Amino acid sequence: MSEPQGSEGTTQRLPVLEKPTVPEPAPPPPAAEGGEGRFWSPRRVPAAVVAVLLLAVAGLFLYDITAVRAEQPAMRWRRELATQLAERPLDDTWVLVGAGVAAALGLWLIVLAATPGLRALLPMRRTQADVRAGLHREAAALVLRDRAVEVAGVQSVRVRLSRAKADVSAVAHFRELDDVHADLDAVLGDAIRGLGLARPPSLSLHVRRPGKKG
Numbered sequence: 783m784s785e786p787q788g789s790e791g792t793t794q795r796l797p798v799l800e801k802p803t804v805p806e807p808a809p810p811p812p813a814a815e816g817g818e819g820r821f822w823s824p825r826r827v828p829a830a831v832v833a834v835l836l837l838a839v840a841g842l843f844l845y846d847i848t849a850v851r852a853e854q855p856a857m858r859w860r861r862e863l864a865t866q867l868a869e870r871p872l873d874d875t876w877v878l879v880g881a882g883v884a885a886a887l888g889l890w891l892i893v894l895a896a897t898p899g900l901r902a903l904l905p906m907r908r909t910q911a912d913v914r915a916g917l918h919r920e921a922a923a924l925v926l927r928d929r930a931v932e933v934a935g936v937q938s939v940r941v942r943l944s945r946a947k948a949d950v951s952a953v954a955h956f957r958e959l960d961d962v963h964a965d966l967d968a969v970l971g972d973a974i975r976g977l978g979l980a981r982p983p984s985l986s987l988h989v990r991r992p993g994k995k996g
Contacts, residue, residue, distance in 0.1 A: 820945075821916055823899030832891065904945065905980045915978075919943050922977055926950065929973040935962045937992060948974060948983045953992050963989045 846857045870877055903916040923943040930939040930950060933956030942949040950970060954962040965989055974982050 820898040820986070821900045821903050821914075825894055825899065828891070828894055906978045907980050914929055917977060917979065922979075923948075925977065926970055926973050929969050930966055933962065933965045933969055936966070943983065945981065945984055945987055949986045949988075951988045951990075954989055955992055959989050959991070964988060 784916045828993045829841055843860075846860055850856050902919045904919055904922060906915040906917055908914065923941040926943065926948060927939050930936060930941070930952060935954045937953045937955040939953075948970070950966070952962070952966055966989065967985070970987065974985060
């Protein structure tokens with residue numbers, strides 16, 4: 783098959799369409815592992831209780847002040863409260879009790895505002911910058927218990943898991959205690975790392991023989 787000829791007998795090259803190169807997107811920056819803070823509780827119940835109490839007290843005082851402005855007598859409870867506050871000394875028992883209750887409530891609100899709460903939710907390491915994950919403490923303790931009972935010689939296991947420590951108590955009914963302890967230490971160490979927690983708890987392991995019956 784002959785190539786197409788031009789008017790002067792010369793060979794003409796067909797135009798070549800080049801596909802424009804599209805630059806590859808830059809990879810996302812790696813997410814920082816560790817250092818994740820705890821999840822903050824919304825504190826809906828304490829906030830709702832405080833809001834309702836403040837609304838009730840403010841509405842009662844507003845109603846009484848409006849009644850006084852309308853030349854109506856003040857409520858009896860407010861007149862009695864004003865009299866008691868004016869006549870009772872500062873070292874009176876009821877004054878001290880009321881001040882103590884108010885200080886305790888204020889301290890409780892400050893603690894709620896300054897602490898994150900949600901102690902049962904353990905933060906996990908971030909693998910994506912825009913995703914946060916958490917693991918319930920009971921679920922993590924259940925994983926450790928299931929891994930521990932798979933070790934040969936282990937009869938029963940009890941796991942207490944906190945944010946900083948995993949306290950494991952195992953009962954071994956056969957094999958040497960040192961061998962069971964070594965196997966449990968290796969298995970539970972891998973299990974704790976496999977949980978993917980931002981702050982892996984330290985392992986405290988105790989292995990003992992079952993108690994005597996009767």
